Amino acid sequence: MTEQPRILLIRPSALGDVFRSVPLVASLSRAFPETPIDWVVQEEFSDAIRAHPAVSRVIGFPRRRLQHWWRSPPAMATGWRFFRGLRGNYAVAIDAQGLARSGLMAFASGADRRIGFADAAEGAWLGYNARIPVAADLSAVDRMLGLLEGAGIEPIADSRLRVPEDAEAGWSAWRSASLGTAGFVALAPTSRWTSKEWPADHWCRLVEGLLGERLAERIVLLGAPSEAALLRELAGDRDEVVVMAGAGPLAMSMAAVRDATLLVANDSAMLHAAVGFDVPLVGLFGPTDPAISGPYGRVSDCIASPLADPAIHYRDRGIGDRLMRAIPVDEVLGACRERLVAGQSESRT
Numbered sequence: 328m329t330e331q332p333r334i335l336l337i338r339p340s341a342l343g344d345v346f347r348s349v350p351l352v353a354s355l356s357r358a359f360p361e362t363p364i365d366w367v368v369q370e371e372f373s374d375a376i377r378a379h380p381a382v383s384r385v386i387g388f389p390r391r392r393l394q395h396w397w398r399s400p401p402a403m404a405t406g407w408r409f410f411r412g413l414r415g416n417y418a419v420a421i422d423a424q425g426l427a428r429s430g431l432m433a434f435a436s437g438a439d440r441r442i443g444f445a446d447a448a449e450g451a452w453l454g455y456n457a458r459i460p461v462a463a464d465l466s467a468v469d470r471m472l473g474l475l476e477g478a479g480i481e482p483i484a485d486s487r488l489r490v491p492e493d494a495e496a497g498w499s500a501w502r503s504a505s506l507g508t509a510g511f512v513a514l515a516p517t518s519r520w521t522s523k524e525w526p527a528d529h530w531c532r533l534v535e536g537l538l539g540e541r542l543a544e545r546i547v548l549l550g551a552p553s554e555a556a557l558l559r560e561l562a563g564d565r566d567e568v569v570v571m572a573g574a575g576p577l578a579m580s581m582a583a584v585r586d587a588t589l590l591v592a593n594d595s596a597m598l599h600a601a602v603g604f605d606v607p608l609v610g611l612f613g614p615t616d617p618a619i620s621g622p623y624g625r626v627s628d629c630i631a632s633p634l635a636d637p638a639i640h641y642r643d644r645g646i647g648d649r650l651m652r653a654i655p656v657d658e659v660l661g662a663c664r665e666r667l668v669a670g671q672s673e674s675r676t
Contacts, residue, residue: 330415330416331362331363331416332362332416332417332418333362333363333364333365333383333415333416333417333418334355334359334362334363334364334365334417334418334419334420334421335364335365335366335367335413335415335417335419335420335421335433335436335438336348336351336352336355336364336365336366336367336421336423337366337367337420337421337422337423337424337429337432337433338351338366338367338368338423338424338429339367339368339369339372339388339390339424339428339429339432340368340369340372340388340390340424341596342372342375342577342596343595343596343597343598343599344424344467344599345368345369345372345375345376346375346486346488346596346599346600346602346603347467347468347471347486347599347602347623348423348471349376349379349485349486349487349488349603350468350471350472350482350483350484350485350486350623351421351423351471351472351474351475351482352364352366352376352379352381352382353379353381353483353485353486353487354472354475354480354481354482354483354485355381355421355475355480356380356381357481357483358480358481362418363383363384364381364382364383365382365383365384365385365386365415365417366382366384366385366386367386367388367413367429367432368385368386368387368388369387369388369390370387370388370389370390370391371391371577372577373385373387374491374494374576374577374578374581375488375577375581375600377491378489378490378491378492379488379489380489386412386413388409388432389405389406389409392405393405393406393409410431410432410435411435413432413435413436414435414436414437415436415437417436417437417438417439418438418439418440419438419439419440419441419442420432420433420436420438420440420441420442421433421442421443421474421475421478422441422442422443422444422447422451422454422455423471423474424451425443425444425446425447425448425451425452426447426448426449426451427448427449427450427451429443429451430443430447430449430450430451430452430453430454430455431451431454432454433451433454433455434453434454434455440456440457440478441454441455441456441457442455442457442459442474442478443455443457443458443459443474444458444459444460444461444470444474445458445459445460445461446460446461446463457478459473459474459477459478460477461473461474461477464619465619466618466619466620466621466623467619467620467623468484468486468623472484484623484624486602486603486623486624487603487604487605488581488585488600488603488604490578490581490582490585491578493578494575494576494578494579494581494582495582497575497576497579498575498578498579498582498583501571501574501575501579502583502586505547505569505571505574506545506547506569509544509545510543510544510545510588511543511544511545511546511547511569511586511587511588512537512542512543512545512546512547512587512588512589512590512591512663512667513546513547513548513549513583513584513587513589513590513591513597514530514533514534514546514547514548514549514590514591514592515548515549515550515590515591515592515593515595515596515597515598516530516548516550516558516561516592516593517550517551517554517557517558517593517595518593518594518595519595520641520642521644521647521648522613522614522641522642522643522644522646522647522648522650522651523593523594523595523613523614523615523641523651524593524648524651525593525611525648525651525652525654525659526648526651526652527557527560527561529652529654529656529659530561531561531563532656533591533656533659533660533663534546534561534565534568536656536660536663537660537663538565538567538568540660540664542663542664542667543567543588543589543667544567545567545568545569546567546568546569547569547570547571547583547587548561548562548568548569548570548571548572549571549572549580549583549584549597550570550571550572551572551573552572552573554572555570555572555573558570558572571583580597580600581600581604584597584600584601584604584606585600585604585606587606588607588667588670589606589607589608589609589663589666589667589670590606590607590608590609591608591609591611591659591663592608592609592610592611593610593611593612593651594610594611594612594613594615594617594620594621598610598621598622599622599623601622602622602623602624602625607628607666607667607669607670608622608625608628608666609628609629609630609659609662609663609666610622610625610628610629610630611629611630611651611654611659612629612630612631612632612635613631613632613634613635613641613648613650613651613653613654614632614635614639614640614641614643614646614650615641616631616635616637617629617631628662628666630654630658630659630662631654632650632651632653632654633653633654634649634650634653635650
């Protein structure tokens, strides 16, 4: 029996980019409702998309196990198995990442049509036979949707996320034990880059304001397991502030965002998760432009540093937290107040 042709979507990382790539799989599913869609994603990010009804199969990319592959025979063997395993009966492969490794994945898939950005970095375009020019000054989501449109596939801006059902029991148990029946505001204070982090003392003052004005009964701090100690330090001895980092898988953090009354975050992954769950948010931006990197369709929910400058790159370690420190706590607290009061009014109507 001949295997049914499939579609391969390639967007392995980073987590925030995986969240905001969901409109691609929604668009592909609507355009080709009978065609199974596989998604290549970094192994530890599979929770982000494995419950989406348009995803037939999640293919885990073992990025961490491939570190220093050139001097590790086991890692080299892992890489060989991964790339060899990508070859399947693919009619189309779409590289939404545009880096050397994702371009190689597209090529390795053997897809009849391999679609990618004409200006893909690191020579990734060599892996495609359909190179689509897309304007560079679009938002990240619109740029990816432009890739589909340029390939003749009608895009839809459906960013809805789903929490995997097998995580619900763990989330309910943790919430009951840690928060009781209280509502909560979620904060995501960390970032991989210091230049994107609002300073810890600013977060502490925001927490004091939210609790002092009774805008939040509880506050949940989100982050990676490796950031738990830092978040515990930020929480201090406040009983109303609970650290969730390290308490469970990514799917539980997604559930926390979904059920929060508000999310406040730097330019980081959970900001994009809030869009997928249609949760009120306040996004804090310094060296990155919310119109390009911000929550899709929610730029008005972002506060940009008054020192923001397009000439400054977030990877410049010399800027430290200077741009983010310039965002006033009072302005952020005011934005939180506005959204929480509006949410309370809606719940009463």
